[in-house]
Amino acid sequence: MATVEELKLRVRELENELIKCRQKQSFVDDAHKHTQNRPRIDRMSAEVVDSNPYSRLMALKRMGIVDDYEKIRTFTVAVVGVGGVGSVTAEMLTRCGIGKLILFDYDKVELANMNRLFFQPHQAGLSKVEAAEHTLRNINPDVWFETHNYNITTLDNFNHFMDRISHGGLEEGKPVDLILSCVDNFEARMAINTACNELGQIWMESGVSENAVSGHIQLIIPGETACFACAPPLVVAANIDEKTLKREGVCAASLPTTMGVVAGLLVQNVLKYLLKFGSVSYYLGYNAMQDFFPSMSMKPNPQCNDRHCRKQQDEYKKKEAERPKVEVVEEEEEVVHEENDWGIELVSEVTDTELQTASGPMPDLPEGITVAYTIPAQVQESGEMLEDTEQSLEELMAQMRKL
Amino acid sequence: MATVEELKLRVRELENELIKCRQKQSFVDDAHKHTQNRPRIDRMSAEVVDSNPYSRLMALKRMGIVDDYEKIRTFTVAVVGVGGVGSVTAEMLTRCGIGKLILFDYDKVELANMNRLFFQPHQAGLSKVEAAEHTLRNINPDVWFETHNYNITTLDNFNHFMDRISHGGLEEGKPVDLILSCVDNFEARMAINTACNELGQIWMESGVSENAVSGHIQLIIPGETACFACAPPLVVAANIDEKTLKREGVCAASLPTTMGVVAGLLVQNVLKYLLKFGSVSYYLGYNAMQDFFPSMSMKPNPQCNDRHCRKQQDEYKKKEAERPKVEVVEEEEEVVHEENDWGIELVSEVTDTELQTASGPMPDLPEGITVAYTIPAQVQESGEMLEDTEQSLEELMAQMRKL
Numbered sequence: 075m076a077t078v079e080e081l082k083l084r085v086r087e088l089e090n091e092l093i094k095c096r097q098k099q100s101f102v103d104d105a106h107k108h109t110q111n112r113p114r115i116d117r118m119s120a121e122v123v124d125s126n127p128y129s130r131l132m133a134l135k136r137m138g139i140v141d142d143y144e145k146i147r148t149f150t151v152a153v154v155g156v157g158g159v160g161s162v163t164a165e166m167l168t169r170c171g172i173g174k175l176i177l178f179d180y181d182k183v184e185l186a187n188m189n190r191l192f193f194q195p196h197q198a199g200l201s202k203v204e205a206a207e208h209t210l211r212n213i214n215p216d217v218w219f220e221t222h223n224y225n226i227t228t229l230d231n232f233n234h235f236m237d238r239i240s241h242g243g244l245e246e247g248k249p250v251d252l253i254l255s256c257v258d259n260f261e262a263r264m265a266i267n268t269a270c271n272e273l274g275q276i277w278m279e280s281g282v283s284e285n286a287v288s289g290h291i292q293l294i295i296p297g298e299t300a301c302f303a304c305a306p307p308l309v310v311a312a313n314i315d316e317k318t319l320k321r322e323g324v325c326a327a328s329l330p331t332t333m334g335v336v337a338g339l340l341v342q343n344v345l346k347y348l349l350k351f352g353s354v355s356y357y358l359g360y361n362a363m364q365d366f367f368p369s370m371s372m373k374p375n376p377q378c379n380d381r382h383c384r385k386q387q388d389e390y391k392k393k394e395a396e397r398p399k400v401e402v403v404e405e406e407e408e409v410v411h412e413e414n415d416w417g418i419e420l421v422s423e424v425t426d427t428e429l430q431t432a433s434g435p436m437p438d439l440p441e442g443i444t445v446a447y448t449i450p451a452q453v454q455e456s457g458e459m460l461e462d463t464e465q466s467l468e469e470l471m472a473q474m475r476k477l
Numbered sequence: 478m479a480t481v482e483e484l485k486l487r488v489r490e491l492e493n494e495l496i497k498c499r500q501k502q503s504f505v506d507d508a509h510k511h512t513q514n515r516p517r518i519d520r521m522s523a524e525v526v527d528s529n530p531y532s533r534l535m536a537l538k539r540m541g542i543v544d545d546y547e548k549i550r551t552f553t554v555a556v557v558g559v560g561g562v563g564s565v566t567a568e569m570l571t572r573c574g575i576g577k578l579i580l581f582d583y584d585k586v587e588l589a590n591m592n593r594l595f596f597q598p599h600q601a602g603l604s605k606v607e608a609a610e611h612t613l614r615n616i617n618p619d620v621w622f623e624t625h626n627y628n629i630t631t632l633d634n635f636n637h638f639m640d641r642i643s644h645g646g647l648e649e650g651k652p653v654d655l656i657l658s659c660v661d662n663f664e665a666r667m668a669i670n671t672a673c674n675e676l677g678q679i680w681m682e683s684g685v686s687e688n689a690v691s692g693h694i695q696l697i698i699p700g701e702t703a704c705f706a707c708a709p710p711l712v713v714a715a716n717i718d719e720k721t722l723k724r725e726g727v728c729a730a731s732l733p734t735t736m737g738v739v740a741g742l743l744v745q746n747v748l749k750y751l752l753k754f755g756s757v758s759y760y761l762g763y764n765a766m767q768d769f770f771p772s773m774s775m776k777p778n779p780q781c782n783d784r785h786c787r788k789q790q791d792e793y794k795k796k797e798a799e800r801p802k803v804e805v806v807e808e809e810e811e812v813v814h815e816e817n818d819w820g821i822e823l824v825s826e827v828t829d830t831e832l833q834t835a836s837g838p839m840p841d842l843p844e845g846i847t848v849a850y851t852i853p854a855q856v857q858e859s860g861e862m863l864e865d866t867e868q869s870l871e872e873l874m875a876q877m878r879k880l
Contacts, residue, residue, distance in 0.1 A: 088491035335741035352766035363755035
């Protein structure tokens with residue numbers, strides 16, 4: 075057994091080791107503090123000086139584009155997927171001075187990611203959310219960050235994800251203002267869709283095809299526009315062999331250009347939506363081969379497999395019916411995608427009949443637009459499977475809540 | 478005095494503290510170790526492993542998009558202007574594995590630039606080309622970099638600029654393959670135009686409006702398409718008070734979104750042009766307010782003020798006339814901007830008559846498209862001034878060459 079003297083010696087040894095470790099630590103922290111930038115800024119200023127990181131953004135007010143740019147600091151945006159599109163999306167929002175960012179991803183940075191913007195080779199091996207938070211905090215210390223290094227599609231994580239998007243706003247307890255889906259697979263999109271339909275949370279979808287030369291963004295307002303389960307997301311795939319779009323077990327191609335354009339169009343749509351300027355796009359495609367940008371809007375599918383989507387549709391209809399007649403004109407302006415003066419955008423309202431066929435794997439769509447994500451094989455075999463999966467997740471979640 | 482139990486508790490506490498401190502330490506050391514770059518890679522590989530930075534680019538071959546992706550390593554691109562568009566352009570090309578990049582800029586990084594992608598606060602005060610080279614070399618050590626920290630519009634520098642674009646290729650002595658104009662003023666664009674007309678050098682123009690919500694890219698082939706002096710560059714400015722576009726002495730607005738989209742469209746056009754896939758755009762506009770993307774192509778102006786442009790036009794016509802008739806069809810395909818299947822792009826061939834009016838400050842353009850850069854006041858007052866300025870620069874250069 076150890077004597078008092080031996081123990082005292084061990085305490086002294088440990089104390090010395092700890093002091094040494096902490097000294098080294100404080101030295102590193104100090105060095106870090108020096109590379110570390112400007113202090114937090116309390117109020118955005120429009121002053122035109124080289125040292126003001128917000129002068130060029132506040133100039134949007136003087137230019138007559140945005141009425142109240144400072145309002146950006148009051149918003150919380152959740153970005154799900156911090157890969158080729160999500161990382162650039164998060165960086166753009168950070169540089170624009172968004173109030174709070176919540177990042178979700180479970181992946182690690184790899185050298186194979188270096189053909190897209192944002193991550194750097196020295197970050198290989200780090201988790202994407204950890205690496206992203208470090209870079210973003212350094213770029214703009216005024217933004218609040220919250221990161222979650224997990225896969226949102228597993229039951230426990232989905233539950234936590236639901237909790238954070240409904241309570242993780244700038245003011246803890248309030249919901250986030252917008253969710254951006256920057257994921258690369260069907261399951262994760264479906265999980266976001268399920269959560270947003272249940273919560274009535276507005277979100278935006280984004281995606282890039284596996285051949286790297288087309289992409290899209292889409293605004294989804296539960297009950298008002300088609301959700302991800304109403305109709306599969308669409309992508310421009312003109313003049314491209316469709317078989318090249320999805321191949322099992324083959325490394326997908328990607329380009330920093332396509333992903334940068336999609337992130338730019340997505341965050342532009344976010345800014346227009348949050349700061350109320352220009353026309354917010356419901357669906358905007360990008361075909362890099364032809365520099366072709368189709369746009370459209372889609373009504374929800376009354377036979378949607380997601381019961382929360384159907385519930386949101388009923389609530390939206392009820393709300394619309396309750397509106398006094400004078401406001402109906404205004405409402406129509408909101409719902410219908412604004413055509414530009416030259417009428418050259420492809421704005422196609424999909425009819426209910428068309429949407430009924432959309433529950434199958436390949437809906438009847440305007441020429442030149444095809445489905446980007448095919449529903450995974452086991453789900454495709456039986457039309458019911460999709461609902462079953464979604465329902466059982468909800469049931470399990472309801473059970474969890476009772477505990 | 479401390480009892481044995483108390484001492485044991487303290488030992489356990491200290492051990493835990495030390496473990497925590499050392500974990501933090503090893504994480505920092507590890508991160509530091511990673512700041513060392515990867516070694517140069519001799520040959521691009523298509524191998525699908527996490528450690529291969531080119532796997533997702535080489536996959537473009539398997540996807541049937543690009544025939545020979547490796548060819549990218551043989552090209553040299555000069556980027557003039559390393560600001561909001563130029564820095565992202567350089568980063569995209571670096572991540573794509575371009576052979577050599579030559580960067581020109583005379584500006585310093587400021588905190589006021591932090592609302593756009595690429596530069597970081599700790600780089601404030603450094604020259605843009607120096608900061609960019611450091612970041613880019615770290616991202617991809619396989620790219621060769623050459624930087625010039627000067628303003629290309631002064632006589633000496635213009636001379637050196639001409640020399641580098643005609644001899645600074647990957648194989649020293651050979652010309653560069655493409656010049657990208659990412660500058661923010663009329664004079665610098667005019668200097669690039671003058672140099673490219675004299676050398677018969679193909680280049681691409683880019684620009685973002687001062688209200689931050691529109692931009693464009695343009696491919697200029699001396700003698701074959703309109704040059705910068707044939708017709709002022711065009712920009713989408715629909716539904717925006719034109720007076721907001723240019724105001725003297727007012728800080729211009731800028732957004733990371735618009736600049737990211739313009740850089741993405743520009744580099745996509747570069748990749749399509751260099752690696753021969755898809756349709757290369759002659760002129761592509763971006764109006765962020767409406768998500769409207771007009772495209773067109775423009776023939777050169779036979780009365781262009783730049784005599785080298787007129788000379789290139791003569792040479793092009795002679796070359797075309799000499800071509801055997803069987804090739805004429807192919808030639809037409811090259812010149813005419815490819816319409817997409819749905820005929821929704823605005824492809825307007827500007828007639829010679831229209832272009833004659835374009836020498837004035839405001840040409841007769843399709844609705845919704847207006848001029849992005851007005852010719853500076855002193856030049857605008859007299860139509861002859863433009864030619865005089867350009868001519869005297871040429872004369873001075875001729876004198877320089879004689880020395």
